Structure formats: C-alpha cells, structure tokens
Amino acid sequence: MTILAPPAAGFEASAEIVVIGAGACGMVAALAAEGAGGEVVLLERDAVPSGSTALSSGLIPACATAAQKARGVSDDAATMAADILAKAHGETDAAMVAHLCRQSTVTIDWLNEHHGLDLDVIDSFLYPGHSAHRMHGTPSRTGGELIGALTRAVAAAEVPIVTDAHVTALFAESDGKVRGVRFSRPDGGQEDLGCGALILACNGFGGNPAMVAELIPEMADADYFGHRGNQGDAIVWGRGLGAELADLASYQGHGSVAQPHGILITWALMMEGAIQVNLEGRRFSNEHAGYSEQARKVIAQPGGKAWNLFDAARHQLGMEFEDYRQAFAAGAIKTAGNVDELARVTGLPAGALAETLADGAAAAAAGATDNYGRTFAKPPLSPPYHAVLVTGALFHTQGGLSVDGDARVLRGDGQPLPNLFAGGGAARGLSGPSDWGYLSGNGLLTAVTLGHIAGLRATELTRATS
Numbered sequence: 001m002t003i004l005a006p007p008a009a010g011f012e013a014s015a016e017i018v019v020i021g022a023g024a025c026g027m028v029a030a031l032a033a034e035g036a037g038g039e040v041v042l043l044e045r046d047a048v049p050s051g052s053t054a055l056s057s058g059l060i061p062a063c064a065t066a067a068q069k070a071r072g073v074s075d076d077a078a079t080m081a082a083d084i085l086a087k088a089h090g091e092t093d094a095a096m097v098a099h100l101c102r103q104s105t106v107t108i109d110w111l112n113e114h115h116g117l118d119l120d121v122i123d124s125f126l127y128p129g130h131s132a133h134r135m136h137g138t139p140s141r142t143g144g145e146l147i148g149a150l151t152r153a154v155a156a157a158e159v160p161i162v163t164d165a166h167v168t169a170l171f172a173e174s175d176g177k178v179r180g181v182r183f184s185r186p187d188g189g190q191e192d193l194g195c196g197a198l199i200l201a202c203n204g205f206g207g208n209p210a211m212v213a214e215l216i217p218e219m220a221d222a223d224y225f226g227h228r229g230n231q232g233d234a235i236v237w238g239r240g241l242g243a244e245l246a247d248l249a250s251y252q253g254h255g256s257v258a259q260p261h262g263i264l265i266t267w268a269l270m271m272e273g274a275i276q277v278n279l280e281g282r283r284f285s286n287e288h289a290g291y292s293e294q295a296r297k298v299i300a301q302p303g304g305k306a307w308n309l310f311d312a313a314r315h316q317l318g319m320e321f322e323d324y325r326q327a328f329a330a331g332a333i334k335t336a337g338n339v340d341e342l343a344r345v346t347g348l349p350a351g352a353l354a355e356t357l358a359d360g361a362a363a364a365a366a367g368a369t370d371n372y373g374r375t376f377a378k379p380p381l382s383p384p385y386h387a388v389l390v391t392g393a394l395f396h397t398q399g400g401l402s403v404d405g406d407a408r409v410l411r412g413d414g415q416p417l418p419n420l421f422a423g424g425g426a427a428r429g430l431s432g433p434s435d436w437g438y439l440s441g442n443g444l445l446t447a448v449t450l451g452h453i454a455g456l457r458a459t460e461l462t463r464a465t466s
C-alpha cells in the first residue's frame with residue numbers, strides 16, 4: 001500500500017470520483033454521487049461485493065425516519081446522540097455524533113424512497129443502550145440481504161463496479177491531492193485509473209493480524225469475525241498522506257459467537273432475560289452493559305468460553321433471526337427439560353448451575369439489581385431450558401482517519417486534504433477509544449451516513465473544479 005508520484009503523462013482512463021470498497025459505505029457513496037450527477041466508479045478487491053456488511057446483521061440505527069413514524073415510534077436526533085455519547089462516556093466527537101444522527105434520518109428515508117431498500121424498524125425489543133426502537137433492517141435482518149439490496153440499487157443506477165480490483169497504491173501530489181489509483185488483477189496484471197476525488201470505503205484493519213496485535217493487543221488472539229479483505233489500507237495511505245488518525249484501539253467485539261460453529265447468537269436474548277455463565281456454571285458480568293465489551297469478559301473466563309442460558313420463550317425470539325435459525329439447524333442450541341438435564345447437555349457442574357438459575361429467577365421475580373449492576377426486569381427463565389456455548393470475537397475496528405462533517409479526511413493540522421473523503425470503518429467511529437464505547441449499530445451508522453455525505457461532497461468538489 002504505497003503512495004506514488006502521479007505519472008507525468010497523466011492517466012489513460014479517469015473517473016470524476018473513485019470509491020475504494022463496495023461494502024455499505026462504498027455502495028451508498030456511489031449511489032449518492034451518481035444521484036448528484038457525479039461520474040463514479042467503484043473498485044472492489046473481491047469477485048463479488050460483500051465486505052463486513054454482508055457478514056453483519058445489517059441493522060442500521062436511525063432516528064425520526066418515515067419507517068419509525070409509520071410504526072408510531074417517537075425519536076429524535078438529540079435522543080439518539082445522547083445514547084451514543086452515554087455509551088462512549090462522552091469520549092468521542094459530540095458535534096460529529098449530533099451531525100450523523102441528524103443525517104441518519106435523511107439517509108434512511110432516501111435509501112427507502114429512492115433506492116427501494118425496504119428498511120423497516122425492529123420494534124420487538126430494544127438494543128442495549130438505545131432508548132428508542134431505531135434499528136432499521138431489511139426483512140430477513142441479515143447483512144447479506146442488505147448488501148444484495150445495495151448491489152441491485154447500484155446496478156439500477158448504472159454505476160460501474162469493477163470487481164477483482166485490489167487497489168494497491170494511490171497517486172498523489174506532494175500537497176496530498178490524489179490524482180489516481182493503481183489496482184491489481186487476479187492474473188497479476190495492474191491498471192491505473194485517474195480521479196478528481198477519492199472516497200476511502202475500504203473499512204478498518206480487523207483482517208490484518210499484525211495491525212491488530214500492534215494497535216489492539218488485547219484482541220490479538222481473538223477470532224476475527226469480519227471480512228478478511230479489510231487490511232487497514234486506508235490507515236496506511238492516511239499515514240502516508242499526513243492524515244490524522246484517531247481512536248485506533250477502538251473496536252466492536254461481540255461476546256456471543258457459537259462454538260465451534262462460528263455463528264452469531266443475537267444479543268436480543270440477553271436483553272430479554274437470558275444469562276451467561278462460565279464453564280464453572282457461574283455468572284461473571286452484567287450482560288446488559290453491552291455485547292462489545294462482553295467479548296473481552298468472555299475471553300477472560302476459564303477456557304475463554306461461556307454458555308448462554310435461556311428458555312423456550314427466548315428461543316422463539318431467537319428464531320426471528322436468520323443466523324440464530326442457522327445455529328439451531330447446525331445443532332448449536334441445546335435443549336433440556338430441567339436443570340439436571342441442562343447440566344448434562346452442557347457439562348456444567350449441576351450444583352453451581354442450579355444455584356445460578358435460582359438466583360437469576362429470584363432476581364427476576366423481584367425485579368432486583370444484582371452485584372454486577374444488571375437489573376432483572378423480564379420474567380424469570382423457566383423450563384424447558386436452552387443453551388449455547390459461545391466465545392468472544394473481534395467484529396470490526398472503530399478507529400481510523402479523522403474526517404470533518406463533510407467526510408473530508410483531515411491532516412494532522414486539522415485542515416482537510418484536498419480531495420480525499422472517507423467513511424465507514426475507514427474513518428474514525430463514534431465509539432471512543434476502546435471496546436466499551438460501541439453502541440449497537442455504530443458501525444453501519446457511520447458507513448451509510450458518511451458514505452452518503454462523501455458521495456455528495458465529492459461530487460460538489462469535482463463539479464466545482466472541472
């Protein structure tokens with residue numbers, strides 16, 4: 001990943017705007033640029049666009065949307081921003097949070113109205129830390145369906161996506177103005193493409209073990225659950241261009257990935273009354289603090305694993321989710337008629353397990369808050385029980401290039417680079433400096449909102465300078 005001097009003879013082929021990466025951010029940026037009259041080309045290293053977006057649950061938080069209003073959900077940007085800031089303990093850019101919350105309304109309504117995305121609100125439960133039902137997803141609530149819908153929208157808008165195009169270098173002037181990119185092909189060939197503006201939508205560095213070990217050492221040995229092609233290229237180029245980088249130790253973890261199946265088990269179960277115990281049959285945390293920081297807590301338990309325990313009612317809730325259904329079909333979800341059988345199918349010590357379940361049931365019956373700070377407000381678990389063995393994993397990194405409200409990449413002195421934009425996992429997120437600041441949906445929130453803004457502003461820039 002290098003920065004090269006632009007060729008003296010210029011480029012044989014050029015586009016006004018080049019977008020690197022065809023995940024949610026890149027697709028949305030391309031749609032926005034095309035809609036504003038820009039001439040845009042998307043470059044994607046894979047043969048078929050997927051990215052971490054396809055691996056995700058595809059749920060995008062947004063406030064005051066038409067979809068919320070249709071379901072009678074009352075919400076606004078100030079409330080949403082307060083939720084994000086509270087989760088990040090205020091250790092993030094409050095102005096950017098407020099800006100992107102306002103933008104979320106515009107972006108989700110535009111994706112539905114202009115690009116037929118069919119994003120609706122999940123109103124069956126509240127995600128941890130959100131004070132309103134504001135998670136928007138496509139009907140199956142999968143990232144695969146989301147990226148499929150975006151791919152169709154990009155095709156309908158006739159935006160060219162060049163796949164199997166791995167960008168390996170940028171061409172830039174000494175003042176940081178990007179003139180073009182170089183990408184390699186699977187046959188070893190390479191091609192150059194000039195541009196008037198560049199949008200970095202190539203996510204973070206979760207797929208690069210050396211960078212994870214350097215920047216997030218606590219997750220160096222954890223499973224990575226995101227897209228392997230996200231190698232930190234935006235950060236490497238940003239360093240080369242003198243860009244400011246922020247919150248590089250920030251990440252989204254998840255404390256509930258089925259073992260050994262590697263399937264995400266929705267945290268909705270925890271929010272609705274499930275509990276998590278270690279291999280000694282004991283609870284070890286406030287499961288409602290957040291699923292991101294739970295990754296580290298699970299990994300710290302004996303064997304680095306835990307069991308999620310719940311019952312038939314919560315199992316039915318899980319079955320609303322495609323990945324849970326897959327886990328069930330794969331045999332990851334165990335069933336037991338009583339505590340003794342639960343001990344047998346999980347291998348947990350029967351005495352400790354019985355005590356833990358009894359304590360949980362008593363807390364739930366009383367609506368009590370336990371020593372970890374969890375308030376039990378849902379009905380107690382009752383037999384038959386269900387259980388799934390899980391571990392903690394790294395989902396995606398949240399640190400990256402500092403951008404301003406126009407998604408322009410900032411230099412170390414706070415001034416924007418001439419024509420470089422970034423969004424999604426390539427840009428600094430809204431989650432503060434560590435793992436505890438990630439509020440559900442912060443990933444796709446910055447992917448779609450900054451992508452939307454970047455596409456519009458890059459088009460304005462190239463139109464103004466052409």
Ligand SMILES: Cc1cc2nc3c(=O)[nH]c(=O)nc-3n(C[C@H](O)[C@H](O)[C@H](O)COP(=O)(O)OP(=O)(O)OC[C@H]3O[C@@H](n4cnc5c(N)ncnc54)[C@H](O)[C@@H]3O)c2cc1C
Pocket residue numbers: 020021022023024025026043044045046049050051052053054055056057058059060061165166167168201202203204225226227229230231233264395396423424425426440441442443444445447
């Ligand atoms: C299991 C899981 C569940 C998640 N669930 C949610 C959720 O429900 N809600 C939420 O908000 N977030 C969720 N996230 C996080 C979310 O997936 C990401 O924040 C989001 O997808 C980032 O979008 P992006 O467009 O920045 O990156 P991506 O979708 O990863 O796209 C980046 C693209 O860039 C390409 N690329 C990289 N480098 C190059 C290069 N040099 N040249 C060409 N192409 C390149 C990659 O191949 C990739 O296609 C989840 C993540 C995981 C792993």
